[in-house]
Amino acid sequence: MELKITRIGNSLGVILPRELLIKLGLDKGDSLYVTETTDGFSASPYDPTYAAQMDAARTLMKSRRNALRELGKTE
Secondary structure, three states: OOOOEEEEOOEEEEOOOHHHHHHHOOOOOOOOEEEEEOOEEEEEOOOHHHHHHHHHHHHHHHHOHHHHHHHHOOO
8 A cells, every 4th residue: 555645734744544544443543653674664553562561561470470469469
């Protein structure tokens, strides 16, 4: 899909076609994350930094399950 760069106010930007917004599950106000890859750039509605942080948190929670269970107890 080819997108043209256009002037939007004092900035430059692209207009995303409705079909692309639907496929990405995006709507007004949502974020689109662009990351550099070995093949160029990739655009996704998912934040890769957040995903990496969640993976690290899941690993930590799994390895410290008993400690977290004890901290969660109320008396």
